[in-house]
Each structure stands twice: as structure tokens, then as C-alpha cells.
Amino acid sequence: MKEKPMRLPGRAACTAVLALLCPLLLLSACGLFSPGVERPPVRFPQVSVAMLDRGEVSESEGSYEHNRWTKWIEEQSGIGLKIVPVPRNQAGEKLNRLIAAGAAPDLIWEYDRNYIGTLVAQGVVQPLDEYIDKYSTVVKSYIANNPDLAPYMTFDGRLYAITTRRTPDAMANGGLWIRRDWLERVGMKAPSTEEEFFAVLQAFRDSGLAGPAEAPVLSLYAHYAHVFQALYATHPTQWYVENGTMTNARFVDRVVDELAFERKLYANGYIDREYLTDTDMQRSMTAWTEGRTGVLIGNYGPAVSSSMLELLGHVPEADPVPLEPFATKYGHMGMYQETPAFIYVALNKHASDPEAAVRYLDWMMEKGWFTLLHGFENEHYRLVDGVPQTIDADKFRREAAYAGEYAIVRDSAASFRPEGLIAGAAPDAVSRRWAGLLAQSLETALRYPFRRDIPYSPNMAAIGDAFGAVGPRLSDIRTAAIVTGELTPGEALEQMRREWRDAGGEQVDRLAQQWYERNRDGFERTKGLLRP
Known part of the structure; x- marks a missing residue:
């Protein structure tokens, strides 16, 4: 029998077939039928x-x-x-x-x-x-x-x-911590003056609590120097208004005493002698978390949470408590506090x-x-x-x-409640303990106001250029006064002022003063912003 020729489907049939096939083709194109085929990336802004x-x-x-x-x-x-x-x-x-x-x-x-x-x-x-x-x-x-x-x-x-x-x-940033259990072991109370602070450090050293006689008894956290400088109102982020005149923090008379404070810490070995090269403070913070130092200088609040949890977890007898800023010859200055x-x-x-x-x-x-x-x-x-x-x-x-x-x-900020620090802590004992200390440190940090004469500093290009040019030299001079002792603190300040003048600093000071005069009325209206 003669075979009938094959008939091609008509247009209607083709349309019906394509209607069935299209979704399958689309699914295949999406990769759902080709699990081994990588889809093209989605293009986002x-x-x-x-x-x-x-x-x-x-x-x-x-x-x-x-x-x-x-x-x-x-x-x-x-x-x-x-x-x-x-x-x-x-x-x-x-x-x-x-x-x-x-x-x-x-x-x-x-x-x-x-x-x-x-x-x-x-x-x-x-x-x-x-x-x-x-x-x-x-x-x-x-x-x-x-x-x-x-x-x-x-x-x-x-x-x-x-x-x-x-x-x-x-807002609570710079801060001090001290091991209360170490204080009890040397029979001393928390220091409230600079003299008492150094006496405590010496007692910690003499007692051997930190280990070998040459071991540091004090740890440093990031921006530790800002704590020292806050104590003396020489914080490097600030311009101070002294007798109506804008003066950059690096050049006020109080810098002499702040440098002397740092020199005393270094010369007596209370801090790690390698602290200038320990830029991430890992050495210093390891000593703290392992319980080998009795004082921490750097931060209150959440910034040190992981280190505190590590200390409390590994050294259960450790009893760190926030230390109020001690008085210097200039009185009680608050630790560094951020703006709102x-x-x-x-x-x-x-x-x-x-x-x-x-x-x-x-x-x-x-x-x-x-x-x-x-x-x-x-x-x-x-x-x-x-x-x-x-x-x-x-x-x-x-x-x-x-x-x-x-x-x-x-x-x-709108929903923040201090008691929420404790309520939000993990249920384990260490986390709950740290939450209580965290709330306590917040109260301690804000007890004394940080000296901030103006809400923010001038941002003229000339200022940035001048400090960019002179900054490395100022740092070298500070090092010579603190580490090597080649310069007395007074000599160091005079050299820093001279470097500033040579870099065009006097013109910058005039610009800063003019900026202050233009903005002074606005600063008066924002005084309430300088405190929490």
C-alpha cells in the first residue's frame, strides 16, 4: 500500500504547540531545567x-x-x-x-x-x-x-x-577601666588624682600582679592618647577659645603637662615599650584580655565589649570597673565625648x-x-x-x-533606653555581667563634661594643608619628648609652635579667628548640643 505523505500542521496547530512550549522554554532559560547552567547576573544599580x-x-x-x-x-x-x-x-x-x-x-x-x-x-x-x-x-x-x-x-x-x-x-567614648580586684590586693582605693593614679600603677608593679618586674601594668586601646589629652584639655580634634582667641589644641600651654604625663608612663615602664609600633594595639589588648594588666586606657562603652567579654570569660576572678577621670592640676576634665x-x-x-x-x-x-x-x-x-x-x-x-x-x-536614638543594655544582653552569666558594667560605664562617662568650646572646628583648606605639611614633624617632636626624652616637654612645645609658624600657622590662626567671629552667634544657639 502506498504510504500517505506526511501533512504539516496548520497555523492554528502551530500556535497551539508554541503556546505549550513557550513556558517550558522560558523555564529552561531561567535555569530551572538546567541546574548546571549559571544564570546571568541580575543587574542592580x-x-x-x-x-x-x-x-x-x-x-x-x-x-x-x-x-x-x-x-x-x-x-x-x-x-x-x-x-x-x-x-x-x-x-x-x-x-x-x-x-x-x-x-x-x-x-x-x-x-x-x-x-x-x-x-x-x-x-x-x-x-x-x-x-x-x-x-x-x-x-x-x-x-x-x-x-x-x-x-x-x-x-x-x-x-x-x-x-x-x-x-x-x-557618645561615651574615651574612658578608663581598672581591676578592682587588683586594688583590693594592694590595699588601695580607686585613684582620684594624678598623683594617686601613678601611686596605684607603682603598687601594681611592686606587687608583681602583672608578672615580671619589667612587664607593663597598663593596657592601651585605640585612641588611647585622646584620653590623656582629654584630661588636660589638649584633645587634638579641638580648637579652644582662650580669652576670646581661637587656639589649636596642639599648641596650648597645657600640652607641656600632658607630654610630661605620657613621658612618666613610658619612662617607668607602665606601658608596653613597643606601643608606638603596636598600631592596632593587639599586643596591649591581649595583655588585658589575658588578665596581665590592671588598667585599661582607651574607651568606655561598646567599643571594648569583645575585649571585656573575653577577659570576663577567661579570667573569672577579674573585676574590671569603670574609673572616673582623675583630677590633674587643671581640675576634673571629662573623658572624650562625641557630639550628637x-x-x-x-x-x-x-x-x-x-x-x-x-x-x-x-x-x-x-x-x-x-x-x-x-x-x-x-x-x-x-x-x-x-x-x-x-x-x-x-x-x-x-x-x-x-x-x-x-x-x-x-x-x-529615639528608642534607646539605658536599661535596655541589660535587658538586651545574652542570658549567659558573662554577658549579663558585662551588660551591668556597660551601663555603669555610661553613667561614669557622662558624669564629667568633656571640654568642647565650639560644636565643630573650622574646615578651611588652608588649615588642612598646614597640618598636612607639619603633622609628621609634630609627631616626631612628641615622640622625642615621650619616648627618647631628648626634649623636655617645654622644649617640645616650643619646637612644635616654631614648626607651626614656619608652615604658615600664624595666617591659619587668623583665618580660624575670623571664622569663629563669623559663626559665634550660631555657636551660642547650639550650646545645648555639646552635652548629651
Whole structure:
């Protein structure tokens, strides 16, 4: 029998077949039928963000650039994220090199308004006013509801930096800790004067509590020198108004006594002789966490949480307590306290997508910051009376503690309660003990006001240029007075003043005075901002 020729399907049949096949083809294209085929990456708006590298990301977590939290941020915000880490202790130097190389991130941030002011003066960053008006809802609303923060965000009449309000525990920065159990063993009370402080250190040394006779009895944390300088009102971030005249902290008469204080610590071996090369303070803090030193100089509050938890966990007999700032010949000066403004976030003038940068800040302010500070609910914390309580301190420290670094804008101050520090602590005994000490340190830190004569310092380019030129030399002179003893403190101050004059410092001082006169009335209106 003759075979019938095959008939091709008509147009209607073809349409029906294609209707059935198209979803299958689409699924296949999505990779659901090809598990071994990598899907093309989803194209997000991109933003690059600076990050202070404190060495807190463990190898198991990844790196500051790539970890569970950077992935979460991208997934939740819908914005591609590039993190640009800079070492915490050399943040300004590294950012300056990136800026010079044209490789700085879109969002540049620092805790120091003066640094952002320098970038404004140099034309590195751009105004944010128009972008906030056009692209923002959340940050725009925050700015409107917190008008007292406006002076901190404004440079030359324009909005150049976004800042949010600090919680009181974040305002308490510089601080002193002492081992009360060591005090009891040498039969002494907590020192309240400089003379008593050195007597306690000598007693700790003579008792052998620190081990060998040459071992240091005092540990230093990051920015330890700021504690010494706060005690004498010579803090390097400050300009002081002395008899109506603006004087930079590096050149006031009190510097002589502050240098003598540091020289005495070094010459007597109370601090590690290698502390100048121990830039990350790892040696010093290891001695503290292992229980080999009796005094810690550096910070109150959360900054030292991991070190304190380690000490309390490994040395259960240790009894660290916050030490009130002791009096010098100038009286009781408070430890360094931050201003109400927390982190200054500026926009690189070469940012490729300002809209994405502003939308990233909006998302962070509205949704991102809480999870980044506390971790995932029922995994890292549970809510107890509305307060996030850490479930497992070790797990949180390993997996989530570093995530707070990404929350560069946040709305946390409104809900802060001091008692929440204890309520939010993990249930283990060590964490609860530390929470009580943390609350105590907050009260101690804010008992004495830090001397801040003006809310923020002048940010003229001439000032930054002058200190950039003379800064290394000033540091060398301080070292000669503290470490080698080649110069007396008085000689060191005279040399520093001479270096300043040679660098054009007298002209800078005149500019600073003129700036102060122009802004003095505004400073009077913001005096209430200088205290918590």
C-alpha cells in the first residue's frame, strides 16, 4: 500500500504547540531545567561604600567585602554593593590615597566632621541638597524632624553630609577601666588624682600582679592618647577659645603637662615599650584580655565589649570597673565625648549613580540598620519587652557583631533606653555581667563634661594643608619628648609652635579667628548640643 505523505500542521496547530512550549522554554532559560547552567547576573544599580576595617570579620565569615551581610544588603535593598575597606587607624590616609588615585568609593564617611570638611574644601565631595529633595523620602524626613543636627551637616550653607543622632552609649567614648580586684590586693582605693593614679600603677608593679618586674601594668586601646589629652584639655580634634582667641589644641600651654604625663608612663615602664609600633594595639589588648594588666586606657562603652567579654570569660576572678577621670592640676576634665552627630556620610563628586546612593541611604535608614545592629530575629536575638536580647553571645560575636559597621545611617536614638543594655544582653552569666558594667560605664562617662568650646572646628583648606605639611614633624617632636626624652616637654612645645609658624600657622590662626567671629552667634544657639 502506498504510504500517505506526511501533512504539516496548520497555523492554528502551530500556535497551539508554541503556546505549550513557550513556558517550558522560558523555564529552561531561567535555569530551572538546567541546574548546571549559571544564570546571568541580575543587574542592580551599583553603589560603592567605604568601610572601616577593624579586623573583626573572621575567616569563616569571609571578608568585609563579601560575607553574609553584604549579600543580605544586596538582596534586601536591590542595590549592588561594593565595599571599600580602609584600616581603622589609618582611615584618613588610605581614603586620601584612594581619592588621589580616582578610586575612592561613592559614599565616603568618617566620624570626624573636620575630615569631611577638608574634603568639602578640596572639592572632593558634592552637595546633597538636590539629590535628597529629588530621590529621598526617609532621609529627607529625618533631616526635617531633627533640625538641631543641621549645623553638623551643613558646610558653606549647603548640605554636604548626612548624619544621624548618636545614642548616649555611643557618645561615651574615651574612658578608663581598672581591676578592682587588683586594688583590693594592694590595699588601695580607686585613684582620684594624678598623683594617686601613678601611686596605684607603682603598687601594681611592686606587687608583681602583672608578672615580671619589667612587664607593663597598663593596657592601651585605640585612641588611647585622646584620653590623656582629654584630661588636660589638649584633645587634638579641638580648637579652644582662650580669652576670646581661637587656639589649636596642639599648641596650648597645657600640652607641656600632658607630654610630661605620657613621658612618666613610658619612662617607668607602665606601658608596653613597643606601643608606638603596636598600631592596632593587639599586643596591649591581649595583655588585658589575658588578665596581665590592671588598667585599661582607651574607651568606655561598646567599643571594648569583645575585649571585656573575653577577659570576663577567661579570667573569672577579674573585676574590671569603670574609673572616673582623675583630677590633674587643671581640675576634673571629662573623658572624650562625641557630639550628637553620628558618622558623616558624604557623596564623592565622581559618584556614578547619585540616585542609587541616596536610595541606598533611604533603605538603610528605614529598614537595614536594625537587622545589621542586632542580627536575625530568633537566630541572633529575640524581642523581650520590645528590646532585642542576644540569644548566644559567642554566636552573635562571631556572625553578627561586625555587621553594625555597615549601618552608616540609623534611627536608633529615639528608642534607646539605658536599661535596655541589660535587658538586651545574652542570658549567659558573662554577658549579663558585662551588660551591668556597660551601663555603669555610661553613667561614669557622662558624669564629667568633656571640654568642647565650639560644636565643630573650622574646615578651611588652608588649615588642612598646614597640618598636612607639619603633622609628621609634630609627631616626631612628641615622640622625642615621650619616648627618647631628648626634649623636655617645654622644649617640645616650643619646637612644635616654631614648626607651626614656619608652615604658615600664624595666617591659619587668623583665618580660624575670623571664622569663629563669623559663626559665634550660631555657636551660642547650639550650646545645648555639646552635652548629651
